[in-house]
Amino acid sequence: MSKGEATRQAILARAFEVATIEGLQGLSIGRLAEELGLSKSGLFRHFGSKEALQVAVIEEAGRLFVQDTLLPALRAARGEPRVRALFHRWIEWGNRPGGCFFIAAVAELDDRTGPARDALVRAQNAWIDEIALAVRIAKDEGHFRDDLDPHQFAFELYSLMLGSHLYGRFLRDPAVATRTRRAFDSLIGSARAPDRKRA
Amino acid sequence: MSKGEATRQAILARAFEVATIEGLQGLSIGRLAEELGLSKSGLFRHFGSKEALQVAVIEEAGRLFVQDTLLPALRAARGEPRVRALFHRWIEWGNRPGGCFFIAAVAELDDRTGPARDALVRAQNAWIDEIALAVRIAKDEGHFRDDLDPHQFAFELYSLMLGSHLYGRFLRDPAVATRTRRAFDSLIGSARAPDRKRA
Secondary structure: OOHHHHHHHHHHHHHHHHHHHHOHHHOOHHHHHHHHOOOHHHHHHHHOOHHHHHHHHHHHHHHHHHHHHHHHHHOOOOOHHHHHHHHHHHHHHHOOOOOOHHHHHHHHHOOOOOHHHHHHHHHHHHHHHHHHHHHHHHHHOOOEOOOOOHHHHHHHHHHHHHHHHHHHHHOOOOOHHHHHHHHHHHHHHHHEOHHHOOO | OOHHHHHHHHHHHHHHHHHHHHOHHHOOHHHHHHHHOOOHHHHHHHHOOHHHHHHHHHHHHHHHHHHHHHHHHHOOOOOHHHHHHHHHHHHHHHOOOOOOHHHHHHHHHOOOOOHHHHHHHHHHHHHHHHHHHHHHHHHHOOOEOOOOOHHHHHHHHHHHHHHHHHHHHHOOOOOHHHHHHHHHHHHHHHHEOHHHOOO
């Protein structure tokens, strides 16, 4: 990694932390420069604008998510075990301090237009496609039923993640882990191939 | 309504609109005063502080939600029809310009502490209790199975609302209505009493 790349990476790591806690709107090139002991013009050289910085932070969040959530889950066996691993890693991601970066960013950007929103939509759709792919593999393995719609499953799984995040982080429901597990088991149960209903 | 109450109500109506589009952080007493042609000191007399204004706006949102979502749904017949009506009115609420006030407010306040967060938790829990009550009634009516946990159902219904809101408003998935209906029918199907499985 060149010195320039290392600096860029250090800026992004700090910017991701700030954005996770305070939102993308809380990112300021001036403040980041001060915290990292860099010049404002140096930060502008790396990112050009506040919006370009937001796009870079969203892409950095996507990279971290792949590294911490997707890749470890892909080590699980193909089929239902991998679908379970994806969900469990995803819930862990949402339990980090500040909660799920993506859920917070969606709430900030949903009424806006522009490259930051577009980058966030791309990141979300890439993840949804990964879930759907894992579901297709589970069908190929004979774990899930042939007529299961992978994108319908992904939608219901995503819904469950959002509910779990709300009940855990916001409502602080002590039963959130139990509720999430019961709903997940029910979703998995309805997806299973007939000969695996009792698996 | 006294003149003071009418003024307070006008302030709240405008504050709710602003908060729905720009978030609770976007509420400023100075800006509201300017837009409504009132003095800043007049607004302070009504609300005392920015935080008191936020609490009042959250309570106003709760009042509007009851008026537009809960009360019309309660006109549906007790049991499954009422649970369906609650969900459909809720989805309509989330389709208003600016989306669901509560989902946006949760993302803003989840890392904070204080009376605004507390008011939002109260509003959310009051709604969850209404769903659970409608589910208990559906059990009493024999529509839903005896061993159904009303708060588990409410959690899964809330999850589905959140997923629908994300796919509709943020991802703009053209299939969102179909996906939501399929997931909702599946949830209702799993809740039904055995002798009503084909209802």
